[in-house]
Amino acid sequence: MEILGLWLAGFFTLSLFSFLYKDNPFYGLAEHVFAGLSAGYEVGLVYHSVILQQLVDPISQHWVNATAGDHPGFHIMKIGFLLFAGALGVLMFTRFFPKASWISRYPLAFVMGNTAGIYLMSELHGRLIPQIAGTFVNLLNPLNLIIFFGVLTTLIYFYFSKEHTGLLGGTARVGIWFIMIAFGAHFGYTVMGRISLLIGQVQFILIDWLKLIKPG
Amino acid sequence: MKTKLPIAIAFLSGLAMVAVFILNPEKVGDMEGELLQWTTVIGGFTLLLGVVSIVRVNWRPVVRRETGWLNNAALILSVAVMAIPSVLPVSWSPLFGTDGGSIYDWFFINLSAPMMATMFAMLAFYVASAAFRAFRARNAEATLLLVTATIVMLWRVPVGEGLFVAINPRLPNLINTYVMGGVNVAVQRGIIIGAALGAAATSLRIMLGIERTYMGKT
Numbered sequence: 001m002e003i004l005g006l007w008l009a010g011f012f013t014l015s016l017f018s019f020l021y022k023d024n025p026f027y028g029l030a031e032h033v034f035a036g037l038s039a040g041y042e043v044g045l046v047y048h049s050v051i052l053q054q055l056v057d058p059i060s061q062h063w064v065n066a067t068a069g070d071h072p073g074f075h076i077m078k079i080g081f082l083l084f085a086g087a088l089g090v091l092m093f094t095r096f097f098p099k100a101s102w103i104s105r106y107p108l109a110f111v112m113g114n115t116a117g118i119y120l121m122s123e124l125h126g127r128l129i130p131q132i133a134g135t136f137v138n139l140l141n142p143l144n145l146i147i148f149f150g151v152l153t154t155l156i157y158f159y160f161s162k163e164h165t166g167l168l169g170g171t172a173r174v175g176i177w178f179i180m181i182a183f184g185a186h187f188g189y190t191v192m193g194r195i196s197l198l199i200g201q202v203q204f205i206l207i208d209w210l211k212l213i214k215p216g
Numbered sequence: 217m218k219t220k221l222p223i224a225i226a227f228l229s230g231l232a233m234v235a236v237f238i239l240n241p242e243k244v245g246d247m248e249g250e251l252l253q254w255t256t257v258i259g260g261f262t263l264l265l266g267v268v269s270i271v272r273v274n275w276r277p278v279v280r281r282e283t284g285w286l287n288n289a290a291l292i293l294s295v296a297v298m299a300i301p302s303v304l305p306v307s308w309s310p311l312f313g314t315d316g317g318s319i320y321d322w323f324f325i326n327l328s329a330p331m332m333a334t335m336f337a338m339l340a341f342y343v344a345s346a347a348f349r350a351f352r353a354r355n356a357e358a359t360l361l362l363v364t365a366t367i368v369m370l371w372r373v374p375v376g377e378g379l380f381v382a383i384n385p386r387l388p389n390l391i392n393t394y395v396m397g398g399v400n401v402a403v404q405r406g407i408i409i410g411a412a413l414g415a416a417a418t419s420l421r422i423m424l425g426i427e428r429t430y431m432g433k434t
Contacts, residue, residue, distance in 0.1 A: 034331045
């Protein structure tokens, strides 16, 4: 099975790389297999970490507690809540039936509203305020001063409610210089990350799979 | 019923999370945990909906023997070989489930992981192609991008770092402090502040029912 796995991995790796020449049937096959395996991976993940861990296991645990006489009212209520959540999840599947697809808006609206509520507070409290607070620290330190001016000019560059002329235009221009340096640094990092992945895959083909090179 | 009720649900569920954040936890109990669990459960079913959808979309070309149907069949087969054994109980066979040594694990290690790495590795070529276009020093801004990216790329490999040390032993440290920890942090922070404001505004629009595109055509 180990050799079969190695050959399959090698075959699909080369098939995917073949796209660099041009689109071809091998790449098409590899692309579809990859998409299918990713979808299948999700099934396993959701089944174990959500359906079992968040729904089935808690329901059975509450049921055991309720039948044991340990605050049965509380546990029955919890079971009711979980069954309700499960029912909302099942309602998502009404999207497959055009006449009833509007029902799926209910669970979707719940998730959207809930997530919006979380984000509203976490973005303001957990990101915006700490980032602003972190910018206004000891401006006599040259590094902190660079960060302060960088943040200020970057924000001004992204301020589009007024035309970038005069002082605003000049500050926005400094902002774009800061942005270009940061994007260049990011770009450099991204290139290095991708190149190291490429080296890893080439090593896999030449060392692990085809054994053309002996590992040093 | 079809529009107003979902808007009311979105408002109330959002308001509940805001209230949980503001109010004393002792007064509201574990409402946050309960609602988050509901969201996780619905989110899980939504992912399954996506999987069923991808199978449905690929099933039609297979049945009709449309062009490239073999690829669609391969996709459905891939979903099946990964998904079906993963949901079967481990008590039936150690090959089932998602633990080490299972079929799910075998396919992940031998196919998913290398293919994922290859997909990302391929981006190296496209990044190189993009770099060729972006790095032409046409103006001051493009030159800044070119110079910084070159410095960072050189700095991240031993030969480049050695070169910088030969010029000035403090140079790698200065790059780390002022480029990565200074200018880069400043711009990231500016973008984060903008994104946080945008996310908060969008969240408020969703809760108030102004943003309702998630419901589709209403």
